[in-house]
Amino acid sequence: MMNNSEEWKSLxxxxxxxxxxLxxxxxxxxxKIGPLIFNPSSKPETHHHLFTSPSVPHIPPPVSNLTLSRFLHTSSSVLPSTTTSIASHLSSSYSNPEQLFAYNSLQLLQCPGTDSTLAFFPIGSNLDQVGCVIxxxxxxxxxxxxxxxxxxPFTTKNTLNHRILKISVNPLADCDCNLGDSTIGYLLVSTTYSVHYYNIRIKTDDSGEITPILTLIADKLxxxxxxxxxxxxxxxxEESLVLLDNGGLFLFDLDSCCVPSISPRLxxxxxxxxxxxxxxxxxxGWLSCDFSWHPRILIVAHSSVVFLVDSRSEKCTVIPLLKHATNDKFVTFSIAAHDRFYFTLASNQTVFLCDIRKPMIPLLHWAHYVHNPSYITVSSMSKLRSQCEDTTYSWASESGYFILLGSFWNxxxxxxxxxxxxxSPVSSLGCGKSFYAWGLPSDLSLVTNECRCGSCIVKEEFSKDMLPKWINWQQKKEFILGFGILDSEISSQLFEPDGFGGFTLITFTSSGNLESHRYCATWDYSKASENGHGNQALDLEESFLYETGEENYKFKKIFVYLKLDWLDGYLKSDLARILSKELVKNPDRECPKKGSFGQDFHEIICQKLKTFRSLNIHDVFSDVSLPTSIHEIALRRVWANLPKKYLQFGFSTYSNLPDVPMKLKNLPLEFLEVPCQQSHLPPFFFRSPSFRSCKWSDKKKPGNSLVGPVIPVPFLVTFHKTHMLKADNVSADFEIDQECDKVMRVANEVTGSKSDPFNDIAVSLADDNEDMFYGSQNQQKFGLYKLSMEDSVFKDEKHTNLVFRIGQKDVKEIFDSQCPLKFKFDEEGTSFGPKETMSYKLLKRQYSNFKEGFSSYQDYIKSNIH
Incomplete structure (x- = not known):
């Protein structure tokens, strides 16, 4: 026999x-119920901009796609082991940035006996202060x-130590704002690790004007x-409940703070x-908590289960009320206002209405399609359908309820x-009565200037797809941080009764604006908006960015994005695929001809490299003078082995560089000039920047000097392999690492060192057919020194091992044999007079002082490396 009970229907x-x-x-x-769809009023006088404060950031901070530990490591000098430890102790909201915007950031409190309402919201460069307007x-x-x-806005005196995540007001009953100075409620402010309690006082002067005052009563860290x-x-x-991420529950009573002190503690x-x-x-993890029908009966929500906690006795009783499905989890919770026997809960897929007197059996549940919901609230339908001309559905408005589920971030x-x-309409429902869904779920747009017609929605979605992956569309569009429904008595003084009723919404936007909007109950959606139609596409040219400075800036700020897809491909070892895609798009593209980089380029670069065209690593060592890392020596050899037609990409003149976009004309584009006299390998050390201003003009044109490298060597190596169709899936960085292995082997040979830091990978030099270049004479020419990296978890041998030439004793004995410096004179047989000798003695004294104070050099001397 089929079960026709109410429990069966609720399944x-x-x-x-x-x-x-149901x-x-x-x-x-x-x-019998009336319209349940609410659209912004189309009348222009129903939408008003109320307030904009420069104290409110114009956009929330950018959200990193990295994990917290990785973000800490890449943005600071903190070691990975330390960042992992820090990340494990921080709140889960950091791993889910949407949680920063999970709460309603606007709270309204009506001043009793007046036509005024206080609006509270977070302000400050880090949203770490409470602001208030009337x-x-x-x-x-x-x-x-x-x-x-x-x-x-009126503000609290001091900033908090963390960003404000949630604010909530608690009005006091039986208070009067006309007494001159009275307390009308309390304000509770939550940050990541603290709660702060404020007393909300109202001062009224002789003219009847009121002034709100926020006084800190107590806080708890x-x-x-x-x-x-x-x-x-x-x-x-005076009581409040606090839930911690370890499941700890605390009850606080403001009466415990007798006399407010300078730093009151709760x-x-x-x-x-x-x-x-x-x-x-x-x-x-833990989601939320609230009071039920009794001051010591609590409801605590976890992402997997909801509990009823009865703390009236010394030993608490814990009863599970609802558990999630296997493939889902709870994400947000709210108590229902009607007698607090009911609560609502939302998972990623479903909205539940439950009764604590019927554990594990939802009264109602809906399938929802809100992306990553984080906010839920319940209230009476009368709040949405007040000021009705048509009273046909008054009963439904008084007895019905609505659940608002959403995501501020999305x-x-x-x-x-x-x-x-x-x-069977009744004014109150008992435990045995069932609730019914009044219609299917409907959308509510809190942004009134949007057009929701099909064309505008498709246009907006295409605009989001056009954005680079590292830009969140939320940072290019104004969205709602908080909202509040204005009291119907005050709203009735602003608008005439309208049809089936409506409500006045106060919104707080990401641009720091307070705005008022009138919504009306209708039968159908108003999908088209005359003001918003055609303007739905996101602005890709200019964008909001988070500004950390507090100073005023009177000029319009325009931010320009640079295309970093090549860099992104390199960091992900995916550069070859991007280059291949470009070659497929432009199959006829060939390497630039000799004249495309200036007529003198080929002769100059060939003159520089003619001595170093062999594959012999020892030739590269002859270019070493000052301490040079293994990685730098390997890069010089890679440069020398690149074919000239690809090497032309690495050097150019300013006049032959690709055209710079107009937006970047005023940005510095500075490279170092290739020296005319030095015969070193690229990238040519000890150079001077080219002479130019920050921007070019008709009066200040770029010079014809050869500059570079303008493209990093890993890009040139990858381009060479891609153009030659060498699809070996070996990244340029891996090839450079192999080159570092070879250089390290030779470094051990020419310095006489027995240590082999690169013993993980064996590389034979016989494959290069290179002549051996070590002997008793050459062993004295180079030294090998390893930098100490005791505090680092990385074993970066290719950067910490330095090779340098051991200088021979100068005829004038200016420097000792360990000095890597070498002097070159333009003319042979330069004579030294008294002034020259004095200058060299001064230089020798300065160098001696430098050696004595340079601990790494002293460690090298003590190690007796020859």
Missing amino acids: WSISSVHSPP LLSPATTTE LSVENSQLKVIGDDGVFE FKSCAVVHACWSPHLP IGNKVKVLWDESTISEKG SEFSLFCYGSDVS
Whole structure:
């Protein structure tokens, strides 16, 4: 026999199956419930810009695609072992940057007995201060009052140590703003590792103007654990509940702070609860907490299970209320306002409505299509359908509820409406009554100037695909950081009753704007917007970027993006594929002819390299004078072995460089000149920059000097292999590393060193058919010194092993035999007079002082390397 109970009906998910039992029919919804779709009003007078503060960052900080430990290592000098340790102790919000924008960043608090509302939001360069403005009705218009009447918000005196993640207000009952100086509520501010409690006071002068004052009552710092969630008690206004990422629960009472001190501290009571480790051992973490129907009965949500915690006795009772499916997890939680027996929960796929009196059995659940939801709230339908001209559906507005699920980061929000069965309407529902879904989920756009027609949506999605992978589209588009629904009594002074009702929304945007919008209940979506149509594409030319400075800048800031796809391919060892793709696009592209880089290029570069055209590594060693790493010597040999037609890419004159885009004309494009007198191998050390200004003009033209290298050698090696169709899948860096192995072998030979730091890979020099170049005479010409890297976890032998020429004793005995310096004179037999001798003695004294103070050099002398 089929089970027709309410529990059986609740097993069918709304909007995922055809005609679920707990979904009212469209005809019933139309006849008895009324419209459940809310569109921004099309009237221009219903949308107002209220306030913009320069104290609010114009865009949230850029989000790194790297892991936290990798980001710390690449952006600082911290060792990998240390960064891993730091990352393991930090909050999970860092590994999921969307969690930084998971909370509603705007909170509204009506001042009792007045037509004013306080709006609280985070401000500051790091969003580490609380800002407040007064929204007041004057001549049927909503105006903003800031500090001293100017458009600057009232702020807290001190900045916090961390970015503000969540703020929440707690209004006090039976208070009056007309008493001159009164407390109307409390403010709770949460950061990653601390909670801060503020007293909200209102001062009223003789003219009736009010001034809000935020006074810090107490704060609490958690040194070892991060704060997951903090909330006020609806039963005792001075109490609050804090959940930590290790599962710790704390109850705080503001009455414990007797007299506010300079740095007040809050003393709390830890709830002694023992969690079932087997239940919460799955991947995920703690999500949220709240009070249920009793001040000591709590609901705590984990990503795998929701618990009811009864702390009325000394030993807490823990009861599982709901567990997630095998292939899903919970991501956000909220208590339902009606008598706190109900709560809502969302996973990546489903929204649940549950009753604590019916564990493990959801009353209702919907399939949703919000991408990465992080925010959920529940409220009465009457908040959305106030000021109605048509009172036909007043009953439904008073008895119905809505769940708002969304993601601030992705700018997606959906409404889920529910209530009792219209065939038996009651004002309150008991445990035995079921809720029904009122219609299918509907979208709610908090950005009123967007057009949601098909053409604009497709245009926007194509614009997102055109962005480089390392740019988040959220940073190129204004989105909502927070919102609040204005009280219906105040909203009635701004707008006339309209149709089936609506609501006034106050939004706080990523550009630091406060705006008001009027929404109306309708039967159908208004997909087209006259103001937003055609403007949905993201601006690819200019972009918002996060600015850390606090100084004012009166000029318009324009940011230019550089194409770094070649560099990205090199870092991912994928450069050959990118080059191959370019050759496929341009199959007729050939290497530049000799004259394309200037007529003198070929003669100059050949003159430089004619001595070094053999494959003998020892020829490269003859170019070594000062201490040179194994990697530098290997690069010189790679340069010498490149064919000239590819080497031409590495050197050029400014006049023959590719055309610079107009946007980069004013940017420095500086290279070093190739020396005319030196015969060293590339990249030619001890050079001077070319003489030019920061930008070229008709009066200041680039010179004709040979400059370079303008392209790194790994790119040239890869291009050579790709153009010659050498598809061996061996990266240029690997080939350079092999060259370093060979150089290290020869370095051991010519220096007489027995150590072999590159003993992991055996490389035979016989493959090169090179003549042996070591003997008793040559062993005295070079020295090998290894830099100490005791504190480093890396074994970078090719950079820490240095080869240098051991100087011979000068005829004038100016320098000793260990000195790597060598003097060259333009004319032979240069005579030394008294002035020249004095200068050399001074130079010798300075060099001696340098040697004595150079610890690495002294270590080398003590090691007796000859």
